Amino acid sequence: AVGARAYHERVVDHYNNPRNVGSFDKSDPTVGTGLVGAPACGDVMKLQIKVDDNTGKIVDACFKTFGCGSAIASSSVATEWVKGKQMEEVLSIKNTEIAKHLSLPPVKLHCSMLAEDAIKAAVKDYEIKKAKLVASSEAVS
Numbered sequence: 001a002v003g004a005r006a007y008h009e010r011v012v013d014h015y016n017n018p019r020n021v022g023s024f025d026k027s028d029p030t031v032g033t034g035l036v037g038a039p040a041c042g043d044v045m046k047l048q049i050k051v052d053d054n055t056g057k058i059v060d061a062c063f064k065t066f067g068c069g070s071a072i073a074s075s076s077v078a079t080e081w082v083k084g085k086q087m088e089e090v091l092s093i094k095n096t097e098i099a100k101h102l103s104l105p106p107v108k109l110h111c112s113m114l115a116e117d118a119i120k121a122a123v124k125d126y127e128i129k130k131a132k133l134v135a136s137s138e139a140v141s
């Protein structure tokens, strides 16, 4: 159970030392920005991904969350989980997996929901931007 304890400490560490706090330039065409709010409490989460245009792989991620500790820890885990994955892959990340990873109590489930929604919104934003770019380059040629 040494392993179990180490695991638990790592999870707790997301509360004390959130990973990947920051911002990317949202006008960068390789960046997708997901901005979501929780109606239940008014908390807001911004999660950004940086995507390799050629492979569709998420090469970097960051977040800024104005919310409770569980929302911040959920964002931190989310950024760790999306890095190095394909965009389609991260769309299947469920808030319940994040909640389980952090041992969130049921009343805090909506905090992890923010992270799931923010991932989806970031991917969508990237795809919309890319589609617009393709459309405008086709209009030019």
Ligand code: FES
Residues within 6 Å of the ligand: 010, 011, 014, 077, 080, 081, 101
């Ligand atoms: Fe960091 Fe699992 S402890 S994502």
Ligand code: FES
Residues within 6 Å of the ligand: 038, 040, 041, 042, 043, 067, 068, 069, 070, 071, 108, 110, 111, 114
């Ligand atoms: Fe609202 Fe956690 S209490 S996101």
